[in-house]
Amino acid sequence: MPxxxxxILIAVGSVLFHALSPWWWTPIASNWGYIDSTxxxxxxxxxxxxxxxxxxxxxxxxxxxxxxxxxxxxEPENKRLEWALTIATAIGVAAMLAPGLxxxxxxxxxxxxxxxxxxxxxxxxWSFRLPGKDGRLGTSDxxxxxxxxxxxxxxxxxxGQDDVVVETGDLHLxxxxxxxxxxxxxxxLHNFYVPEFRGKMDMVPGSVTYFWLTPTRTxxxxxLCAELCGVGHPQMRGAVVxxxxxxxxxxxxxxxxxxxxxxxxxxMKANFMPAEK
Amino acid sequence: xxxxxxGSEPIPPxxxxxxxxxxxHSWITRYVFSQDAKVIAIQYSLTAxxxxxVALVLSWLMRWQLAFPxxxxxxxxSQYLQYITMHGMIMVVYLLTALFLGGFGNYLIPxxxxxxxxxxxxxxxxxxxxxxxxxxxxxxxxxxxGGPTGAGWTLYPxxxxxxxxxxxxxxxxxxxxxxxxxxxxxxxxxxxYVVTVLQGRARGMTLMRMPLTVWGIFTATVLALLAFPALFxxxxxxxxxxxxxxxxxMPSLVSMGEQLQYGGGSPILFxxxxxxxxxxxxxxxxxxxxxxxxxLISTHARRNIFGxxxxxxxxxxxxxxxxxxxxxxxxxxxxxxxxGFFFATTTLIIAIPTAIKVYNWVLTLWRGDIHLTIPMLxxxxxxxxxxxxxxxxxxxxxxxVDVPLSDTMFVxxxxxxxxxVAPIFVIFGALYHWYPKVTGRMLNEGLGQLHFWVxxxxxxxxxxxxxxxxxxxxxRRYHEMGSTSFVPESAQSLNVFITVAALIVGxxxxxxxxxLIWSLRYGRxxxxxxxxATTLEWQTPETPPPHGNWGKELPVVYRWAYDYNVPGAKExxxxxxxxxxxxxx
Numbered sequence: 001m002p003x004x005x006x007x008i009l010i011a012v013g014s015v016l017f018h019a020l021s022p023w024w025w026t027p028i029a030s031n032w033g034y035i036d037s038t039x040x041x042x043x044x045x046x047x048x049x050x051x052x053x054x055x056x057x058x059x060x061x062x063x064x065x066x067x068x069x070x071x072x073x074x075e076p077e078n079k080r081l082e083w084a085l086t087i088a089t090a091i092g093v094a095a096m097l098a099p100g101l102x103x104x105x106x107x108x109x110x111x112x113x114x115x116x117x118x119x120x121x122x123x124x125x126w127s128f129r130l131p132g133k134d135g136r137l138g139t140s141d142x143x144x145x146x147x148x149x150x151x152x153x154x155x156x157x158x159x160g161q162d163d164v165v166v167e168t169g170d171l172h173l174x175x176x177x178x179x180x181x182x183x184x185x186x187x188x189l190h191n192f193y194v195p196e197f198r199g200k201m202d203m204v205p206g207s208v209t210y211f212w213l214t215p216t217r218t219x220x221x222x223x224l225c226a227e228l229c230g231v232g233h234p235q236m237r238g239a240v241v242x243x244x245x246x247x248x249x250x251x252x253x254x255x256x257x258x259x260x261x262x263x264x265x266x267x268m269k270a271n272f273m274p275a276e277k
Numbered sequence: 278x279x280x281x282x283x284g285s286e287p288i289p290p291x292x293x294x295x296x297x298x299x300x301x302h303s304w305i306t307r308y309v310f311s312q313d314a315k316v317i318a319i320q321y322s323l324t325a326x327x328x329x330x331v332a333l334v335l336s337w338l339m340r341w342q343l344a345f346p347x348x349x350x351x352x353x354x355s356q357y358l359q360y361i362t363m364h365g366m367i368m369v370v371y372l373l374t375a376l377f378l379g380g381f382g383n384y385l386i387p388x389x390x391x392x393x394x395x396x397x398x399x400x401x402x403x404x405x406x407x408x409x410x411x412x413x414x415x416x417x418x419x420x421x422x423g424g425p426t427g428a429g430w431t432l433y434p435x436x437x438x439x440x441x442x443x444x445x446x447x448x449x450x451x452x453x454x455x456x457x458x459x460x461x462x463x464x465x466x467x468x469x470y471v472v473t474v475l476q477g478r479a480r481g482m483t484l485m486r487m488p489l490t491v492w493g494i495f496t497a498t499v500l501a502l503l504a505f506p507a508l509f510x511x512x513x514x515x516x517x518x519x520x521x522x523x524x525x526x527m528p529s530l531v532s533m534g535e536q537l538q539y540g541g542g543s544p545i546l547f548x549x550x551x552x553x554x555x556x557x558x559x560x561x562x563x564x565x566x567x568x569x570x571x572x573l574i575s576t577h578a579r580r581n582i583f584g585x586x587x588x589x590x591x592x593x594x595x596x597x598x599x600x601x602x603x604x605x606x607x608x609x610x611x612x613x614x615x616x617g618f619f620f621a622t623t624t625l626i627i628a629i630p631t632a633i634k635v636y637n638w639v640l641t642l643w644r645g646d647i648h649l650t651i652p653m654l655x656x657x658x659x660x661x662x663x664x665x666x667x668x669x670x671x672x673x674x675x676x677x678v679d680v681p682l683s684d685t686m687f688v689x690x691x692x693x694x695x696x697x698v699a700p701i702f703v704i705f706g707a708l709y710h711w712y713p714k715v716t717g718r719m720l721n722e723g724l725g726q727l728h729f730w731v732x733x734x735x736x737x738x739x740x741x742x743x744x745x746x747x748x749x750x751x752x753r754r755y756h757e758m759g760s761t762s763f764v765p766e767s768a769q770s771l772n773v774f775i776t777v778a779a780l781i782v783g784x785x786x787x788x789x790x791x792x793l794i795w796s797l798r799y800g801r802x803x804x805x806x807x808x809x810a811t812t813l814e815w816q817t818p819e820t821p822p823p824h825g826n827w828g829k830e831l832p833v834v835y836r837w838a839y840d841y842n843v844p845g846a847k848e849x850x851x852x853x854x855x856x857x858x859x860x861x862x
Binding site: 002003006007010014017021022023024025026034035038039042045046049050053054056057060061064065066070071072073074075076077078081082085086089090093096097100101103104105107108122123141142143145147152183186187188189191193195196198199200201202203204205206207209211220221222224225226227228229230231232233234235237 | 439642683757762
């Protein structure tokens with residue numbers, strides 16, 4: 001009965017592979033531990049179902065093999081058994097769905113204290129924008145994009161003048177401060193993916209997408225693109241540095257604002273803005 | 278009882294005359310421009326397998342690149358994207374859809390229902406030739422400047438029609454044209470299958486006596502007729518965007534430093550259209566597989582399918598639900614995140630009828646008389662891989678769990694297991710099962726054993742560990758991982774292992790092809806009903822059945838398709854056209 005052995009091998013082997021192989025997710029660096037917990041619940045429920053079904057099949061094939069001890073039995077239906085299995089399945093499904101939706105509600109509910117951070121993608125690099133002292137990002141439009149204004153910020157929008165633009169370099173975030181990640185693309189679909197944060201979201205030209213997170217561990221993490229964006233897709237890398245407050249402020253002080261970068265400081269100040277340092 | 282009287286009469290002359298109208302009179306009309314559903318089925322199947330071989334070779338090249346990056350000098354990032362795109366589209370549409378509906382649908386629907394042919398034989402013939410044209414247009418894209426499109430099989434705009442994506446010049450135009458042609462051809466065939474099932478059944482073949490194979494193919498065809506139009510309009514609109522400069526899917530954007538003239542369109546609209554087709558497509562492939570495997574299990578376990586009525590309703594329920602789950606492919610697409618609640622709920626609900634089907638397959642084995650024939654072995658392998666792939670679907674369907682896994686190799690592993698490996702196991706089982714009816718000879722058992730064992734264990738070894746690459750965070754559609762801080766070196770050894778397994782599994786398919794050809798001439802003669810099966814296709818007067826299938830008299834059906842080991846019966850099976858024993862009065 002090689003097939004019986006093969007079925008047992010697959011059930012047991014899959015569990016052993018899961019338990020013993022060195023390949024598992026990278027340690028988390030955000031508040032989304034709930035996602036990991038939901039994943040673990042799902043692994044337990046689905047793992048038990050898989051092992052049970054495959055082992056039961058192996059048992060059936062062994063016991064009811066042709067020429068074996070049992071005689072076949074004609075039984076078109078068994079209402080009680082069918083309903084019992086249906087209800088048990090529904091309970092199992094609910095046990096996964098309920099925590100899943102609970103966590104999803106948190107995922108889509110951005111806390112009020114979250115600060116905006118904008119990530120801008122283009123083929124095939126990342127740029128970042130942080131609100132300046134006013135705490136608000138200025139408007140943008142791809143029609144404004146030029147060599148001097150690669151992110152397409154609106155040069156007439158006073159709110160955007162003090163925005164901190166990180167054209168080349170890493171994104172820095174402050175530990176334990178929730179951020180609302182605003183995602184924008186100037187050409188094709190991209191996806192902002194930092195495995196340690198667990199969250200990810202597509203960036204769609206023509207609209208601004210978002211998700212939120214709170215970094216919980218300092219360090220430097222890779223940014224990958226997770227939505228096919230052409231031949232440079234795998235090389236589209238960046239880095240995000242999670243730092244404590246002092247280090248973050250030091251970094252922030254070294255960055256330049258949109259106004260400084262575009263050399264329009266004096267004009268804008270004269271026309272629109274109250275004098276400020 | 279009335280049926281029996283009618284059944285003993287010769288068929289009315291009018292019916293014979295109608296058959297004569299399209300009866301083949303020359304070699305060309307018999308084998309090339311044939312209107313016989315069985316010949317069309319073989320044409321569909323051979324074409325699908327031929328184009329499937331192209332997709333198989335592409336998968337070898339991709340796997341080689343992933344395990345040993347840079348060792349094949351002609352594989353560059355553009356080529357790799359073209360391979361994944363063509364592999365995916367060929368496998369899903371031009372192989373699986375065409376083989377299940379055009380191949381098995383054409384062969385089995387008339388025979389299993391006791392009909393002489395499809396309702397519209399001429400349309401049926403056109404359907405095949407238009408399908409062939411679609412395949413040729415698709416293949417031609419390998420030979421145009423810039424090559425085939427490398428946009429991924431999902432063809433997401435704006436990327437699909439812009440610089441930076443291989444094949445944006447001609448490849449994408451040919452891909453969209455080919456899909457449009459395919460859908461036109463499919464619609465002709467699909468309407469035919471539906472009308473034949475509803476109108477062409479033999480006397481006594483009520484809907485609730487139909488074999489589950491027919492239920493699966495019928496429901497899948499209805500889904501396809503409703504779902505393909507969404508892809509059709511999506512393809513036409515994108516073609517307009519590419520060729521005429523419209524902006525259905527194109528917002529204003531800057532491509533490679535240049536402001537383009539597009540503006541105001543929505544890339545996500547295309548995703549909705551694509552997945553409104555794309556998710557039912559999963560079940561267009563899966564439902565025929567569900568139906569066929571039910572019949573394989575019942576026949577080779579010599580036991581009635583357990584819970585037939587529940588099985589029928591589960592097929593119908595899955596079909597209906599499959600139209601309200603599409604956006605679970607778009608949880609991280611940037612659509613309104615509140616949609617996630619609805620689509621996660623519908624998606625997990627669909628797990629319930631699907632689980633019922635699994636239970637009933639396994640409970641059919643329970644207290645059966647299991648013959649471990651090759652079709653049965655493939656059916657068992659199907660259950661294992663389908664359960665595995667179905668369960669990982671619960672990860673991806675549960676919106677928040679999908680977030681870290683979406684767009685990683687976990688997704689690739691999941692859909693290959695559930696809609697690649699599992700349905701293909703059913704196809705193999707079905708080919709071993711019905712080959713004797715098609716050719717009059719059995720496939721070679723020894724070669725079949727070799728084919729089964731390598732394919733089953735090999736395919737599991739490819740796709741089970743692949744999930745863990747996704748858990749690590751390896752994104753899909755990367756021709757090489759490059760260096761990261763979170764993927765350990767050892768992941769590359771896993772890639773090598775998967776590639777070696779894939780090459781072996783691919784190679785053993787050549788053994789299967791050899792078996793198909795060799796057994797045509799040298800296979801053991803099978804007789805008309807080698808598996809002692811109940812369904813009508815095994816009760817034809819001649820094997821292989823000639824045009825018109827049934828000779829002078831159409832069969833009359835007295836019972837359901839699953840009378841195996843009925844208490845008190847002399848044999849362990851009662852064909853559907855066996856009249857009831859006169860009750861001892």
